[in-house]
Amino acid sequence: MSPVKSRHDSPGDHDEGRTAVTGLERHYGRWTALFYPADYRRERGSELMDTYLSLAAPGRKRPSPADIADLATGGLQQHLRIAQGLGPGVRLAGQLALMTATVFATGSMVFEVLAPRQPWFSHVGPFQSLGAAAWAAWLLAAVVHVVASARWLRWTVSLAVLVTAGVVPVAALTGLPRPPLAVLLPQIVLGVVALGVAGRRPWWVRLMPVAATAATVPVAIDTAPDLSYYTGYSDLSRSVLPAAAxxxxxxxxxxxxxLAARRDSRGAWAMLMLLTPIGMLAVNPLGAVLDDSGPGQAVIPAWSAMVVVSALVAVIGPMLVLLALVARGRLSPGHRPPGTDIYRCPTCGEPSPTV
Amino acid sequence: METPLREPTFLILTALAGEPMHGYGLIAEVTRLSDHRISLRPGTLYGALDRLVDADLVAVDHEEIVDGRLRRYYRLSEAGNRLLAAETERMRRNVEAATNRLRATATSPRLSGELA
Structure with a gap:
């Protein structure tokens, strides 16, 4: 047995501290029930409680804020650990997000280069706007996806997200034109989801963003000469992005x-992960629904309606993922649909006999 | 498990290299081993223990009931022992290399001149 004695093992203060410990135990029990999956509580709850109570100073009545934060973090880790298919689902969502982001970057880059310049608008060298820097970073990410490891890809996607976000302050400081936020924001959110791409990927998966880029180029070249700086990005946010959504x-x-038909839950997780970028892509029509500033449905919604929709999407999307994780944790094995208790390899998603 | 090990993981394995320990004992031992630099909380500790048990580096040794609550004792597995030995050797070589470099720098005439 370990020689280490807990603060409540001392026989001298055991009886005196027992009432306080019972109250404290009840509080820890409530927080544990709130944060931890049901299965884990059944297996580890008593042990976890014993450790918290052993660490608690004598006379303490309630868990400290640090303990509550620790329970929240530990509980989230356990929810993530037991969520079958979550890891492969994040990777699948990342793959789809990267492809979508690359297609937009390609179309936008062609537009930046080929769309006719309007003399009354300022330009950025040979490009229409500062957006060219962001689109170039995304095209670099598509190339890195083919030739380099997942680690390099994550670095490149992070760079693309930073450059895309950085376009806004740079434009504000220099007065140079930039794509509207309704175009930049979905690209940033797609980039965040695309960071989930990881691990070894088959060659045909590696080629997918580049293939999507190649398929986009002829359409973009055909369309770009008919657009201007204003109509180009306006059309993109009003019709192309919602269609993509x-x-x-x-x-x-x-x-x-x-995938669910094959009892594989990664598609469901991918779907949940993609809800936020899908919502951001559809900000224009969703904003038009909220906008009641005039008669009928607005073609270009008010700025305030789009801000409200973006904020709602940014909160509700991640919240749905969190709720799904918690709901998954609260389902006991007896309540799960038959066959879904097959564990899957966190890397490849294949069924595995062990966790 | 990915190497090099993170310091808390290394210290948990080191603590378990002595004798089987329960959660509170492990937290106290890690605090002692790290000269009070690292103070694990139970949520963090059990998250780490779960990963180590999944990786077959740590195993449950025995259980007992204290005050009506379960107390599990953990021990290092064979694989955990090997990993800890390999990691310790890797760190020992790094320390040795750094010590030699520092010793050589301290005795080099250029540095001595600069210091003078």
């Missing part, structure tokens, strides 16, 4: 249903 939603739904 619907396409991404359908693809994610089909993947989710197809």
């Amino acid at each position: 619907v396409t991404l939603l359908i693809v994610a739904l089909l993947l989710g249903l197809g």
